[in-house]
Amino acid sequence: MSRIPPDLTYTRSHEWLRSLPDGSVEIGISDHAQEQLGDLVFIELPQVGRRLAAGEACAVVESVKAASDIYAPIAGTVLATNEQLTQAPELVNRDPYGGGWLMRLKPAQAESHAALMSAQDYSAFAEEG
Amino acid sequence: MLALLGVRDIEALFDEIPASLRSGELAGIGPGLSEQQLMQLMRERAAADGAPLCFLGAGAYEHHIPAPVWSTITRGEFYSAYTPYQAEASQGTLQSIYEYQSMMVSLTGMQVSNASLYDGASAVAEACLMAVRANRRSQAARILWPRTLHPHYRQVALTTAAGQGLSFQSLDYDPVSGQCVLPQLAPDEDVTALVIAQPNFFGVLEDVNALTDWAHARGALVIAVVNPISLAVLSAPGQWGSRGADIVVGEGQPLGCPLSSGGPYFGFMTTRLQFVRQMPGRIAGRTLDLDGRPGFTLTLQAREQHIRRAKATSNICTNQGLLMMAGTLYLALMGPEGLERVAQACMARTEELVQALCRLPGVRAALSGARFHEAVLQLDRPAGPVLQALAARGILGGLDLGAQYPELGAALLVCATEMRSSEHIERYAQALGELLRAAPTPVPSGPIDRTVSA
Numbered sequence: 001m002s003r004i005p006p007d008l009t010y011t012r013s014h015e016w017l018r019s020l021p022d023g024s025v026e027i028g029i030s031d032h033a034q035e036q037l038g039d040l041v042f043i044e045l046p047q048v049g050r051r052l053a054a055g056e057a058c059a060v061v062e063s064v065k066a067a068s069d070i071y072a073p074i075a076g077t078v079l080a081t082n083e084q085l086t087q088a089p090e091l092v093n094r095d096p097y098g099g100g101w102l103m104r105l106k107p108a109q110a111e112s113h114a115a116l117m118s119a120q121d122y123s124a125f126a127e128e129g
Numbered sequence: 130m131l132a133l134l135g136v137r138d139i140e141a142l143f144d145e146i147p148a149s150l151r152s153g154e155l156a157g158i159g160p161g162l163s164e165q166q167l168m169q170l171m172r173e174r175a176a177a178d179g180a181p182l183c184f185l186g187a188g189a190y191e192h193h194i195p196a197p198v199w200s201t202i203t204r205g206e207f208y209s210a211y212t213p214y215q216a217e218a219s220q221g222t223l224q225s226i227y228e229y230q231s232m233m234v235s236l237t238g239m240q241v242s243n244a245s246l247y248d249g250a251s252a253v254a255e256a257c258l259m260a261v262r263a264n265r266r267s268q269a270a271r272i273l274w275p276r277t278l279h280p281h282y283r284q285v286a287l288t289t290a291a292g293q294g295l296s297f298q299s300l301d302y303d304p305v306s307g308q309c310v311l312p313q314l315a316p317d318e319d320v321t322a323l324v325i326a327q328p329n330f331f332g333v334l335e336d337v338n339a340l341t342d343w344a345h346a347r348g349a350l351v352i353a354v355v356n357p358i359s360l361a362v363l364s365a366p367g368q369w370g371s372r373g374a375d376i377v378v379g380e381g382q383p384l385g386c387p388l389s390s391g392g393p394y395f396g397f398m399t400t401r402l403q404f405v406r407q408m409p410g411r412i413a414g415r416t417l418d419l420d421g422r423p424g425f426t427l428t429l430q431a432r433e434q435h436i437r438r439a440k441a442t443s444n445i446c447t448n449q450g451l452l453m454m455a456g457t458l459y460l461a462l463m464g465p466e467g468l469e470r471v472a473q474a475c476m477a478r479t480e481e482l483v484q485a486l487c488r489l490p491g492v493r494a495a496l497s498g499a500r501f502h503e504a505v506l507q508l509d510r511p512a513g514p515v516l517q518a519l520a521a522r523g524i525l526g527g528l529d530l531g532a533q534y535p536e537l538g539a540a541l542l543v544c545a546t547e548m549r550s551s552e553h554i555e556r557y558a559q560a561l562g563e564l565l566r567a568a569p570t571p572v573p574s575g576p577i578d579r580t581v582s583a
Contacts, residue, residue, distance in 0.1 A: 042406070042431075047265055067431035069440075 238367025249380025
């Protein structure tokens with residue numbers, strides 16, 4: 001049974017989004033996703049400053065058996081990426097909602113994540129999968 | 130089965146291929162030849178090639194191949210080995226790929242190599258596509274390359290990159306030295322990569338340090354296109370300028386591969402570790418198995434199309450295993466000293482050839498730049514008929530440069546490798562001398578040399 005923190009919102013492509021106090025958002029992949037992918041060996045993150053559209057492929061996570069695209073849950077500009085992941089991609093497996101965060105975005109519009117799934121909806125969605 | 134597929138006949142399965150590309154029947158060859166008849170036919174056809182004395186280079190070079198290369202290569206274990214997908218059943222193949230990669234890294238002064246590509250031309254195309262992916266700063270997908278990069282390499286890259294949004298700009302060469310001339314660009318013009326050919330198509334050596342530093346100062350990556358034999362005497366691309374080249378490619382044919390009327394050959398590609406995930410082609414890596422014992426396997430496969438599909442670095446999912454093996458054996462047998470001797474012999478022979486031919490009235494060396502093992506010679510009459518007459522005397526005199534470089538006038542690209550002895554060179558000089566004396570020249574545009582003897 002994978003963890004799904006209730007205070008985050010989720011996408012159908014298994015990304016999570018956390019609103020930060022300063023108005024920016026933090027993004028990562030869910031516990032379910034990291035479990036499915038297996039041990040991650042490499043993460044390719046976007047350049048800081050890049051503008052993303054909602055749903056745009058913006059990163060790649062590579063495990064021993066697959067390489068998966070990560071999609072921006074909302075439109076925004078990349079403020080920061082988790083540089084620790086270059087040396088330690090396994091952080092995403094060990095701590096997908098904390099130390100395994102992928103990037104922080106400045107949202108293009110406020111409250112744009114209202115369209116994302118709640119933890120409850122994501123739980124139901126992930127169960128079906 | 131045809132009925133099941135709902136197809137009227139076998140031919141209908143080939144409907145997608147345009148009629149203009151279908152070869153139809155083989156002219157003059159009846160159906161159902163016996164093995165004996167076929168062998169006879171092939172022998173007669175092969176003999177038609179003759180065995181001319183070769184002074185032709187232009188991308189493929191005749192070198193001595195030590196006997197153990199092909200006696201080893203034709204062993205069944207190497208000759209018919211398939212791609213080593215299953216590591217536990219392919220340690221020999223994988224180890225030989227790893228040895229090849231190690232040698233190419235050492236030869237080019239870079240950090241990682243792939244398992245080889247199809248040939249030099251497609252390797253250049255792949256390098257351009259790779260540079261566009263790897264240069265994250267650049268948005269332009271714009272490649273600068275010299276006109277003195279092999280014309281076939283440019284043509285293949287244009288064909289390959291046509292659908293991928295790359296643009297290519299040609300750089301001219303200095304008509305006196307034959308070296309590449311850098312363009313005047315606005316300071317903010319976005320260049321993704323600069324291709325440097327060393328030696329260039331004319332055999333001339335470029336100022337690679339200046340070119341490399343110019344490119345890097347503009348935020349462009351450097352793609353080095355090099356002759357592997359020349360690397361025994363020239364500085365390795367990893368040492369060019371203050372940072373070294375970023376991607377190194379070239380034609381591997383000179384390493385243990387016979388001319389074979391144009392192929393098969395192999396292309397090599399090496400790069401820096403930071404770009405390894407953008408590199409196309411197979412990569413063999415060394416690792417430990419479950420019991421902690423060393424072994425080899427294909428690695429970084431998430432770049433390749435069987436995992437990444439449309440987002441793979443390339444559609445290549447193979448390597449030129451047999452020819453790569455020939456190259457590896459050649460390098461192992463020759464060693465650094467042997468390779469250096471081959472390179473120096475080639476340079477000396479070419480110098481000897483140029484001297485011998487330029488002694489003839491009506492022949493002059495066109496370019497003043499230092500050269501490796503090829504030279505451009507200008508004649509006092511069209512090159513085509515001269516080459517034909519030489520061919521009739523069993524001499525491949527060189528390449529007519531008229532089609533690709535008309536500004537050079539009547540010009541030949543000549544080459545002498547370590548395979549051309551002084552006797553061979555004397556034979557060429559004699560034959561050319563006779564031809565030039567026997568036929569009248571066209572009216573000269575400059576002062577007539579009245580000292581020419583009849």
